[in-house]
Amino acid sequence: MATLYTHQADNITKTWALLAGFLVFIIGLGFVFSQVYGNPGILYIAIVISLLMNVGSYWWSDKIVLKMVHARPASREETPDLWNSVENLCITAGLPMPKLYIVDDPSPNAFATGRNKDNAAIAVHTGLLSILNKSELEGVLAHELAHIGNRDTLVSTVVVVLAGTIAIVSDMFLRMSIHGGNRKEGGGLMIVVAIAASILAPIAASMIRLAVSRKREFLADASGALLTRYPEGLAAALEKIHSAGSARPSTTASNAYAHLYISNPFGGTGKFVSKMFMTHPPAEERIAILRGMDVSK
Numbered sequence: 001m002a003t004l005y006t007h008q009a010d011n012i013t014k015t016w017a018l019l020a021g022f023l024v025f026i027i028g029l030g031f032v033f034s035q036v037y038g039n040p041g042i043l044y045i046a047i048v049i050s051l052l053m054n055v056g057s058y059w060w061s062d063k064i065v066l067k068m069v070h071a072r073p074a075s076r077e078e079t080p081d082l083w084n085s086v087e088n089l090c091i092t093a094g095l096p097m098p099k100l101y102i103v104d105d106p107s108p109n110a111f112a113t114g115r116n117k118d119n120a121a122i123a124v125h126t127g128l129l130s131i132l133n134k135s136e137l138e139g140v141l142a143h144e145l146a147h148i149g150n151r152d153t154l155v156s157t158v159v160v161v162l163a164g165t166i167a168i169v170s171d172m173f174l175r176m177s178i179h180g181g182n183r184k185e186g187g188g189l190m191i192v193v194a195i196a197a198s199i200l201a202p203i204a205a206s207m208i209r210l211a212v213s214r215k216r217e218f219l220a221d222a223s224g225a226l227l228t229r230y231p232e233g234l235a236a237a238l239e240k241i242h243s244a245g246s247a248r249p250s251t252t253a254s255n256a257y258a259h260l261y262i263s264n265p266f267g268g269t270g271k272f273v274s275k276m277f278m279t280h281p282p283a284e285e286r287i288a289i290l291r292g293m294d295v296s297k
């Protein structure tokens with residue numbers, strides 16, 4: 001990985017693919033139910049919802065997430081070490097200074113969000129600031145800046161809003177299917193299709209969200225290590241985060257946006273759960289890769 005921007009184009013393409021797929025799916029689901037109930041108004045409502053959420057997820061998804069975790073703006077006076085570290089790393093990486101936020105949460109964690117490098121933000125838990133030394137903190141911040149440089153923040157934050165919307169819309173249509181209504185005669189097959197789509201859609205959306213998260217963490221680890229030229233800083237930070245996080249789960253995180261964080265906010269990686277359902281790669285695997293990197297060249 002030569003630069004922070006190696007996979008930027010790929011992530012932009014993924015974002016547009018997600019937006020397009022969401023648009024098609026919601027409209028398709030609305031069409032199925034409009035046929036089942038013989039009511040074209042359902043289709044029109046689905047079109048409006050899909051368009052509004054597409055626009056909203058692109059422009060305001062970062063603000064929605066920051067509001068959910070009760071993040072507050074950080075100042076240089078309150079957190080001089082944090083502010084100075086981000087400022088120095090941004091100069092090195094050639095990135096604009098992102099907005100900095102503090103989350104009053106005892107679990108050690110952090111995440112980046114924003115639709116592009118000019119509208120980016122990094123949120124850091126108070127628990128993280130209390131356990132990391134300077135080089136470890138820089139490793140974590142470089143990781144988050146790598147997400148911004150690689151445009152991971154756009155696709156990951158958009159997924160939060162779109163997956164949530166799919167779950168809500170699917171649940172609404174599923175309830176319509178179960179509780180009935182004025183259905184058209186002879187629509188048995190369409191009803192089966194509608195119910196199946198309503199059940200499978202949220203599962204598929206969650207799987208996409210988790211898959212996107214795991215892949216991007218390895219990329220951000222490597223890019224962040226290249227930025228600081230000191231992989232051990234991030235490796236040591238991940239060890240502390242993983243250890244402390246298991247004892248102090250997050251009080252502000254939610255499963256809906258757990259994939260945004262640098263580490264699983266609920267502690268551990270789920271030894272008894274398939275990797276398919278993990279929000280993050282195993283910490284041990286990430287640490288081993290970092291400690292095997294050679295950034296001297």
